[in-house]
Amino acid sequence: MSEQNQNFRAGVKDWIKDNFPSTLKGQNPATVGYAAALEDDHDLWRQRLAEKGWGAPTWPKEYGGAGLGQREERTINDELSNADAFNPIPGIALMGVTMVGPTILDYGTEEQKIRHLIPIARGEVKWCLGLSEPGAGSDLASLRTRAVDDGDHYVVNGSKIWTSGAHQSQWCGAVVRTDPDAKKRNGISFVMLPMDQEGVDPQPIKLISGASAFCETFFNDAIAEKSDLLGPLNEGWSVVKRLLQHERQSQIGARTAGFRSEPMQDLAKRYIGVDGDGKLNDGDLRQRLTKHLIDRQAHSLTLARIAAEAKGKVEVSAAASILKNSATNVSQTRADLTLEIMGDQGLGWEGDTFDAKELETVRAWLYGMASSIAGGSFEVQYNIISKNILGLPETTQQG
Amino acid sequence: MAALTDEQTLMRDQAKIWASKQAPVNKFRAMRDSCIEQRFDAQTWSEIIEMGWTGILVPEEYGGSDLDYLAFGIVLEELGRHLTASPLFASALVGATALNIAGSGTQKQTFLPKIVDGSEILTLAIDESNQHAPADISLKAQVTDAGYRLNGKKGFVLEGMAATTFVVATRTSGEKGDTNGITLFLIPADSPGLKRELISTMDSRGYANISFEGVEVPADAVLGVLDQGWEPLDAILDRARAGLGAEMLGCAAQAFDMTLEYLKTREQFGEVIGSFQALGHRAAALFTGLELARSCAEAALQAIDEEAHNIPQMCSLSKSRLSDYLHEMSTQLIQIHGGIGMTDEFDAGFYLKRARALEGRYGNAGFHRDRYASALGY
Structure with a gap:
């Protein structure tokens, strides 16, 4: 050092x-x-x-x-x-520091940066994002929420789904259709609008984990000021793409950092026990646990390799593109194995039959099922790798 | 690709250019068709020696360049891409490592300069059954008045027909399976009583069965300490595994590139087949696997160079990961190429055969997963 x-x-x-x-x-x-x-x-x-x-x-x-x-x-x-x-x-700040802020840094006007970034960086404001719609999930570009020019502002109508923390947020960054006649990815814009107004109604959605972190948010003649258009009109798709890059970036580290502090092998020894040679009593689980730990180490080594490449000023390899799926695979397998290791103690919903860690494991496992769906599903990431990284031609299927 | 030093970068570029121009796969094909017993072509080997790669791990005082395992791995990766046949790995990585780790001053002085100039080809003779089990040694070395007498067999000795000296793991006390009582020897290939026989393998590499019938050697043929050969043997094997990991990475990377190229050019149903999502996703999965495998292969070499505390764990990580990945990639190489992949005229089969031969060498994926788990204490 x-x-x-x-x-x-x-x-x-x-x-x-x-x-x-x-x-x-x-x-x-x-x-x-x-x-x-x-x-x-x-x-x-x-x-x-x-x-x-x-x-x-x-x-x-x-x-x-x-x-x-x-x-x-x-x-x-x-x-x-x-x-x-x-x-x-x-x-x-919810989506503020990790996603909205970096995108404002990339695309915002000086006035927007001063007005929006400072409260985010100070933790004085919560932001949510209006991206997916009930009819536009992995196929985000088929979104239908409209924003119509009404002089000095836009009038927004439609609904957004999976808006994390919308019921707590003061601001929303939403991707909306501003030119209904343009082709799919054209005619989209990115607007920022305050949540505290009559035309905005966030409704929490209860998830399989029991949590209600996500909302469906309805827009009925909601107002977005023209000074809160981020990036050029009708060119919001490029803003969204950048936003999603920031999202992937934030997920690579966060998901791996959120691991339980007790090493998996110790947890397994505690719950399952070992034989005379010190090997786990469940030989099949031992093998699958080892495959998982090897996957995990391969993932960490790849993160480290990319960091070293960046520092060594060699061309950073395309490895970065694989990290989201790799991180998702590692974290979901880990949650699955943890549950299996706990046996019946990994089935708890509430009550004192289970300790706090066990209950948390169940909820975290359920919540973590979203990590291969949100932020571009596992399959969407594979589309991105095959087209953008490997240069394979656009698939003939629609989408 | 790991962040490289200037020297390593130079080495990579040199290896890349030489292997693709002077030792491409059709050289390997010609060698196979010629049925040379030593299973490599003398011209190719002498060019490798000229480029100094035989001295990568040899200290400067013995005529080498005293570089590191990552540098050696970079070369092996490039040669692995083209299946370049030579005893470089067996002699200049495994043989030189054995001497560096366990050799006396005299032994180093005798052998290392000759490994560098190619006048000696060393190789490790270890396994005695059809599975890698390094402690399962029965080949006996008995004390005699003049030294030792060896009786027993070794199988699948890499470059066994070309070797001039064998590094032989023998049993001097205890029972088969004991880690105590193993002793390493340096045995000249032309010793009376030593017989070798070429094994014709599907991957056309120079493996041999070696039998020792009353082979007499002097006491100074012992490499390292009597009865305490396990520790150096394990360390030599780990370095060999990391080296194979690099070679396997090269094989796999080439198989991936061939497959990707085919996906972009082969047309069926009026489309380039790479436009089919089923194949696009498979390519994305294989690419992901390749990147993760590369990290493991390079990290094992770096762990050796840095004398890390967890070298066995890292080498098992590399060998198990690469065995799994190369298995999958070489299988998909055939599958995605379809009918043409089944023909001998096309190169895909060479990679499939090499893949299977390397997967088990010095321990298959299961062996190394077990070892990895034991290293982590479960």
């Missing part, structure tokens, strides 16, 4: 020590839930991070970030984790 990096790390460590409220140790709302009794401390910590620009450290300072590189961002995350601390701002 260079001296400069060491100094930066030491500075980060000191700052966290001086500023992180000790009452919040291990109280990351993303993993243990939000404790109302700690509200003041949570807000103080959020404000301190926001002042430092560490809600979104890689964003430019003038838009609420700290103007740092990815390496420094990793250092901050490492040191937060070492101090049993956390950055709550991406969680608070």
Whole structure:
């Protein structure tokens, strides 16, 4: 490690020590839930991070970030984790820090960047995204929600589905049809509109995991200001594509980082036991667990290889394109195996027959089924790899 | 591809150009058709020696370039793409590794310069049954007044017909299956009582069965320490496995490229077949597998170079991953090519046959998954 990096790390460590409220140790709302009794401390910590620009450290300072590189961002995350601390701002902002913000950085006007990015980076606003529709899932470009020009604003009508956190959000980034006569991918625009208005009605959808993180959101003559059109009119498809790239990027790390802390093999030994040679009692499970751990290590090594390629300034290989499906495969298999390892203890819904980890495993497994559907399904990713990376011709099937 | 040093990049470019121009698959085909007993062509081998690849792992004081396993892997990957036949892997990777790990000063001085200039070809003689089981050694080395007397057999010895010296794993005490009581020897191929016989394998590589009938060697033929050969043997095998991983990566990458090219050019039902989604998705899955396999193969070589604490785990990761992937890729190579893939005139069959031969060499996927699990303590 260079001296400069060491100094930066030491500075980060000191700052966290001086500023992180000790009452919040291990109280990351993303993993243990939000404790109302700690509200003041949570807000103080959020404000301190926001002042430092560490809600979104890689964003430019003038838009609420700290103007740092990815390496420094990793250092901050490492040191937060070492101090049993956390950055709550991406969680608070919902789609704001990971997806909407980076897309505004790419396509926004100066005025839009100032107006929207700063509150996101400070964790003062929640954003949702209106992408899929009941009739437009993997085939996103067949969307029908209309936005009609009405002088200084657009009037939006239609409905969006799987809008995560829409019932809590203040803003929505929505992809809408602005030219109904144009061909599928033309005539689409990306607008940003406030959720707190009469014409917007988010209705939570209960999922198989019991959670209601997603909504169907109805737009009835909702208003989007023209100053909130992101990117050029009728060229919103390219904005969406960029947005989805940011989404894939955010999913690669997040899904792998969300793993249980106890190594799988230890969990398996605890629940299943070992024979005289120290091998798992269930020989078939042992083999499948090993295949999974090898998949997982291959995935981590590929992440590391891409990082090394980027640093070594060799041409970054097409490997990046495979990461979403690989990450999904690893995380879903892991959840499936964890459940199997727990046996009947992996069937709990509620009640004290099961411990908290066991209950969490069931919910996480169910919720995780979405990871091969959302953000471009497993099959859509394969379409992207075969066409864009391997250069195979457009499929003759429609879609 | 791992981030390479300037030296490694140079080596890759040199290997890529040479192999595609001087040792393409039709050279391998010609060698197969000629039925040369040593199963490689002398001209190809002498060009490899000239380029210095036999010295990659040999310290400079013995005439080598003292580079690393990743550099060797890069070369093996390129040669693997074209199925280039030579004893480079057996002698300059496995043989040189054995001497570097276990050799005395005199043994290094005797053999390493000759590995570099090609006047010695070394190879490891290990397995005695039809499955890789490195501790299952029965070949006996008995103490005599002058040294040792060897009796027993070794099977499927790589480049066994061309080798001038065998690195032989023998039993000096204990029972078959014990890791204690194994001793390594350096045995000249022309020793009285040593017989070798070419095995005609489907992949046309130079394997031989070796029998030892009262082979007498002096005491200084022992490589390493009496009865304590297991530890170096395991380390030598791991480096061999990582090297095979790189060769298998090359085979697989070439099989993938051939398949992708065919998907883009072959027309059926009035369309290029790569436009069919079933095949597009299969290609995407194979590409994903290739990228993940590459990471494993390179990481094992790097772990050796960095003297990491988990070299056995990493080498088993590489060998099991590459065995699985090359199996699948070589099968799909035939399937996607359809009828033409079944013909001897087309090259696909060469890759299928080589794939199956390499999958089990020094441990198949199951062997290495078991080893990986044991390394992680379950």
